[in-house]
Amino acid sequence: MTLKVLSPLAAAQFRSWLQQYAHRVGITCALETGGKLAPEVAFAQLEALWQTLEQEAAAFGIPEEDG
Secondary structure, three states: OOOOOOOHHHHHHHHHHHHHHHHHHHHHHHHHHOOOOOHHHHHHHHHHHHHHHHHHHHHOOOOOOOO
16 A cells, blocks of 8 residues: 655644544534433434545545555
8 A cells, every 4th residue: 555645734734634523523422422412413423524534534645444
């Protein structure tokens, strides 16, 4: 597998996006744990966030791991 080397700017942009992703996951989990969000809704939101993260990673040339 060949990994594309990101420019410093692209790496910073992806790290920023990854931090936003982690923040949103944390908020979603907290809302579900606190009973403010149904588990099914939380799962759907997390799944959508994951799909967006995969798309962002692909746009930056970061391959998916095998297995």
